[in-house]
Amino acid sequence: MVLSERKKHILLAVVTDYIKTAQPVGSRTLARRYKIGLSPATIRNEMADLEELGFLIQPHTSAGRIPSQKGYRYYVDDLMEATDLKEEERAKISQAYEFEKLKEIEEIIKHTSNLLSLLTNYTALILGPQLKKSAFKKLQIMPVDQRRGLLVLVADTGFVKSKVINLPHTLSPGELNRIVSYLNMRLEGLTIDKITSKLIVELRRDLYHHIQFLEETFTLLEESLAEDERRVFLGGTTNILNQPEFGDIEKVKSLLSLFEQNSLLASLLSRPVAGVEGIVIKIGRENILEEVQECSLVMATYCLGKEVVGTIGVLGPTRMDYAKTVAVVEQVVSHLERL
Amino acid sequence: MVLSERKKHILLAVVTDYIKTAQPVGSRTLARRYKIGLSPATIRNEMADLEELGFLIQPHTSAGRIPSQKGYRYYVDDLMEATDLKEEERAKISQAYEFEKLKEIEEIIKHTSNLLSLLTNYTALILGPQLKKSAFKKLQIMPVDQRRGLLVLVADTGFVKSKVINLPHTLSPGELNRIVSYLNMRLEGLTIDKITSKLIVELRRDLYHHIQFLEETFTLLEESLAEDERRVFLGGTTNILNQPEFGDIEKVKSLLSLFEQNSLLASLLSRPVAGVEGIVIKIGRENILEEVQECSLVMATYCLGKEVVGTIGVLGPTRMDYAKTVAVVEQVVSHLERL
DNA sequence: GTTAGCACTCTCAATGTTGGAGTGCTAATT
DNA sequence: AATTAGCACTCCAACATTGAGAGTGCTAAC
Numbered sequence: 001m002v003l004s005e006r007k008k009h010i011l012l013a014v015v016t017d018y019i020k021t022a023q024p025v026g027s028r029t030l031a032r033r034y035k036i037g038l039s040p041a042t043i044r045n046e047m048a049d050l051e052e053l054g055f056l057i058q059p060h061t062s063a064g065r066i067p068s069q070k071g072y073r074y075y076v077d078d079l080m081e082a083t084d085l086k087e088e089e090r091a092k093i094s095q096a097y098e099f100e101k102l103k104e105i106e107e108i109i110k111h112t113s114n115l116l117s118l119l120t121n122y123t124a125l126i127l128g129p130q131l132k133k134s135a136f137k138k139l140q141i142m143p144v145d146q147r148r149g150l151l152v153l154v155a156d157t158g159f160v161k162s163k164v165i166n167l168p169h170t171l172s173p174g175e176l177n178r179i180v181s182y183l184n185m186r187l188e189g190l191t192i193d194k195i196t197s198k199l200i201v202e203l204r205r206d207l208y209h210h211i212q213f214l215e216e217t218f219t220l221l222e223e224s225l226a227e228d229e230r231r232v233f234l235g236g237t238t239n240i241l242n243q244p245e246f247g248d249i250e251k252v253k254s255l256l257s258l259f260e261q262n263s264l265l266a267s268l269l270s271r272p273v274a275g276v277e278g279i280v281i282k283i284g285r286e287n288i289l290e291e292v293q294e295c296s297l298v299m300a301t302y303c304l305g306k307e308v309v310g311t312i313g314v315l316g317p318t319r320m321d322y323a324k325t326v327a328v329v330e331q332v333v334s335h336l337e338r339l
Numbered sequence: 340m341v342l343s344e345r346k347k348h349i350l351l352a353v354v355t356d357y358i359k360t361a362q363p364v365g366s367r368t369l370a371r372r373y374k375i376g377l378s379p380a381t382i383r384n385e386m387a388d389l390e391e392l393g394f395l396i397q398p399h400t401s402a403g404r405i406p407s408q409k410g411y412r413y414y415v416d417d418l419m420e421a422t423d424l425k426e427e428e429r430a431k432i433s434q435a436y437e438f439e440k441l442k443e444i445e446e447i448i449k450h451t452s453n454l455l456s457l458l459t460n461y462t463a464l465i466l467g468p469q470l471k472k473s474a475f476k477k478l479q480i481m482p483v484d485q486r487r488g489l490l491v492l493v494a495d496t497g498f499v500k501s502k503v504i505n506l507p508h509t510l511s512p513g514e515l516n517r518i519v520s521y522l523n524m525r526l527e528g529l530t531i532d533k534i535t536s537k538l539i540v541e542l543r544r545d546l547y548h549h550i551q552f553l554e555e556t557f558t559l560l561e562e563s564l565a566e567d568e569r570r571v572f573l574g575g576t577t578n579i580l581n582q583p584e585f586g587d588i589e590k591v592k593s594l595l596s597l598f599e600q601n602s603l604l605a606s607l608l609s610r611p612v613a614g615v616e617g618i619v620i621k622i623g624r625e626n627i628l629e630e631v632q633e634c635s636l637v638m639a640t641y642c643l644g645k646e647v648v649g650t651i652g653v654l655g656p657t658r659m660d661y662a663k664t665v666a667v668v669e670q671v672v673s674h675l676e677r678l
Numbered sequence: 679g680t681t682a683g684c685a686c687t688c689t690c691a692a693t694g695t696t697g698g699a700g701t702g703c704t705a706a707t708t
Numbered sequence: 709a710a711t712t713a714g715c716a717c718t719c720c721a722a723c724a725t726t727g728a729g730a731g732t733g734c735t736a737a738c
Contacts, residue, residue: 026700039712044701062700062718095547099504104503142479150493152501154483160501164443238595241588251579251593256577365731378681383732401687401731 001053001074008079009036010046011055015067015075019319022244024064051258069284069318072296076281076322083323085331089119093328097335105129105159105304109233117236119328122316123259124235125297127269129159129309136187141165141180143173152316182206230310232265245294245317258291267293269299269311279326294318295321298325302333312336340392340413347418348375349385350394354406354414358658361583363403369523389471411635415620420444422662424670428458432667444468444498444643448572451651451675456575457666461655462598463574464606464636468498468648475526480519482506488515511525521545569649571604584633584656597630607631608638608650618665623657633657637664641672651675 003011013034017025027040027047036043038273047065050056055071058064067075082139096115109126116124142150144164167176186203209269237259248251258264268289282297292315299313312333314325342350352373366379366386368442375382386404389395394410406414422431435454448465455463473494481486483503491501506515525542545668576598585591597603608627621636631654638652651672653664 024700028700040700041702041712041714042710045711048702061702063720064700137483138481140479140481140491142477142491144476144493145495148498150491152479152481152489154481154489154490156484160489160503162499162501164499235720236591238599241592241595243684247588249586249588249591252588253577253580256580260577275340363731367731379731380681380683380733381679384680387733397732399688400733403731610704 003053003074006038007046007050010043011050011067011071011074012079014047014050014056014065015079018066019321022319024059024066026064029064069286072283072318072322073286078285079321080326083327085324085327089328090331092119093331093335097339108336108339109310110235112332113233113235115235116312116314116328117239119332120314120316120321120325121236121239121242122314122320122325123237123240124233125269125313125315126233126235126266127266127311127313128231128233129304130230134159134190134309136191139180139183139187141167141176142322143167143176149176156259168305181276211287230266232262232269234259234265240316243317243319245319251294255295258289264289268297269313279329281322281326296320296322298322298329300329302336304337341414342392345377346385346389349382350389350406350410350413351418353386353389353395353404354410354418355609357405358660361658363398363405365403366614368403379487402438408625411661412625412658413623415622416612419665422666424663424666428667429670431458432670432674436678447675447678448649449574451671452572452574454574455653455667455671456578457649458671459653459655459660459664460578460581460665461653461659462576462579463572464604464608464652464654465572465574466605466650466652467570467572468643469569473498473648474528474530478522478526480504480506482512482515553604569605571601571608573598573604579655582658584658590633593630594634597628607636608652618668620661620665635659635661637661637668639668639672641675643676643678 010030013030013036014025017029027043030036030043031038031040047056050071051058051065054068055074056065057068057071059066059147074078081221093115096111106128109128113124113126116126137154137156139154140152142152143152147166148164149167150162150326151165152160171179178235237256240246240255241252246255268287279300282299285293285297287293287295287297294317295315296318297313297315298320299311301311303309312329314320315328316325349369352369352375353364356368356372366382369375369382370377377385386395389410390397393407394413396407396410398405411475421562435450437539445467448467452463452465455465476493476495478493479491479581481491482488487500487503488506490504491499493499500603510518522542522635526539530552560592579585579594580591585594607626618637618639623635624632626632626636633656634654635657636652636654637659638650640650651668653668655658655661655664
């Protein structure tokens with residue numbers, strides 16, 4: 001869609017103003033606040049055109065205009081100019097990652113989600129690391145009592161997963177140790193998605209007399225593979241309540257219930273197009289979930305090793321400050337990946 | 340405070356009705372709906388007395404009355420009669436704990452918090468197990484890479500805590516193993532609060548050349564001791580939004596922000612009077628935190644071993660259905676403890 | 679001691695009323 | 709031909725106004 005420079009200028013002004021004020025923008029306001037060099041009447045005509053083209057919406061006759069989702073999309077793709085963060089904000093980000101303390105992935109992610117929500121005043125969503133892509137490091141079974149043991153799985157990214165499993169009582173400690181070291185030997189260095197059912201069958205043949213026990217071991221492995229098992233970390237869930245568009249309890253309720261459903265959040269963040277690099281923005285109905293069709297999501301993937309491991313996102317109203325949010329997300333991802 | 344039987348009867352009726360309808364109760368309604376055998380006029384006189392005594396409040400002249408916090412307190416202590424749960428609700432509870440699957444404490448607790456919120460339609464808060472009181476079972480260190488290891492601490496209640504720690508590079512695998520088995524030997528069977536600093540000093544003397552590494556080990560132990568480290572599990576956070584008293588976004592916001600602060604929740608649930616058995620109810624301003632001074636909390640402690648391990652609570656508006664909530668909490672605790 | 683009756687109060691919802699902001703159209707201006 | 713000024717018109721939001729309904733307190737009768 002080609003727009004005249006003048007229309008672009010006006011559209012930019014409308015979006016900018018509406019993002020700031022949350023009020024429909026009228027021609028007079030526009031002429032006063034932005035140096036367009038046109039009279040309100042002319043601006044009115046252009047705005048009528050932009051409405052016809054689908055970029056603007058009039059909530060009712062004789063109100064100003066607000067951007068449509070198409071308008072935001074055009075703004076984000078063609079009009080928005082990159083913002084620099086304030087010195088103070090950059091400092092906060094650097095500072096947040098200086099601690100030696102951040103060794104465990106989970107800690108890092110929680111920390112990051114808080115940071116993001118703090119800087120943007122929206123809600124941060126972070127899809128945890130994909131265990132699938134990380135390499136198997138070590139597996140250990142520690143007896144808990146007579147019949148149960150704690151199975152611990154460590155991946156090279158520092159990711160840890162544990163589960164209590166039943167041990168067959170026929171198993172002596174010595175046997176247990178042998179099985180564990182055998183498994184460690186066979187699995188060492190494999191990325192977890194390489195541990196296919198073929199390999200499992202093979203292992204099961206070798207250890208056929210301990211099937212029950214193995215079932216549970218492999219259940220844990222397989223669970224780690226399942227996409228919807230990935231945990232989403234939230235930060236600043238209440239920030240969204242500060243937005244004027246959430247004055248209505250019903251909207252708040254539907255959004256908050258969504259926040260309680262990990263699997264839905266994971267589906268929201270999982271990238272449909274795997275190939276796309278950098279930041280992706282989903283505006284309103286571009287999101288699949290009904291609950292967020294009045295929201296926008298700014299997201300990016302982050303890597304902690306060589307492979308893609310997760311997605312980081314910021315959720316705000318469609319009227320969100322895209323320029324700033326993009327800047328924050330970029331900055332945070334780059335710091336995060338430096339770890 | 341001694342009240343005449345008639346006043347008790349009327350107070351009971353007012354509280355019951357208000358709990359059900361959330362509307363101020365008038366004398367006519369009372370006479371119609373409850374078999375008091377008195378005319379509205381007489382009831383009016385009694386209600387005026389009850390207001391004078393502080394049990395009832397009139398939101399404004401010519402509205403009905405609603406219970407004051409003192410009124411709820413009297414109701415809970417002296418008037419409320421125990422309810423039986425519906426067959427269907429009992430079934431839900433039994434069923435919830437039938438799964439073999441519930442081996443890990445954390446799973447059990449999450450499960451329980453969902454169950455509670457589902458049955459009551461309020462928000463469930465569960466203060467996790469007190470590691471302090473459980474017995475040390477086993478400690479294990481698994482190498483993650485050259486410089487780091489995963490320290491896993493298992494308590495006999497099935498509670499697991501893990502942390503990545505730095506390993507001194509001077510430490511050979513053999514030495515590491517020896518240290519670990521030495522620690523296991525020394526600590527076996529102790530309840531964790533018995534692992535005092537005296538013991539730590541002693542151990543440190545024995546293993547003086549690995550101090551750095553030990554520091555972190557004991558940091559983990561000590562962290563587990565700290566009260567405010569205990570995690571609070573939430574269920575049904577959005578349920579509270581269904582209550583008419585939370586039509587105001589500001590209230591919702593302050594309550595939800597509270598829900599994000601684990602340490603405050605923990606302080607809310609930690610029992611001031613340790614000796615009290617059974618169910619404790621905190622009404623409105625009896626709670627310390629300002630955010631919940633229009634809420635009531637029904638709580639009980641639960642044990643999973645011999646010692647007290649945690650607190651279970653249900654948070655609703657002061658107008659909550661105390662009788663039912665108490666019944667649910669009792670029932671759930673008894674099932675929980677059977678595990 | 680209890681109740682009927684009644685005037686009074688207060689809220690809530692529905693119904694005007696008004697002013698401001700903004701529009702679209704037309705005619706004048708550049 | 710594009711731009712602008714002028715003007716009538718529309719709609720919302722905020723504010724009063726009103727009337728019905730629910731409930732009270734008081735007084736006098738039972």
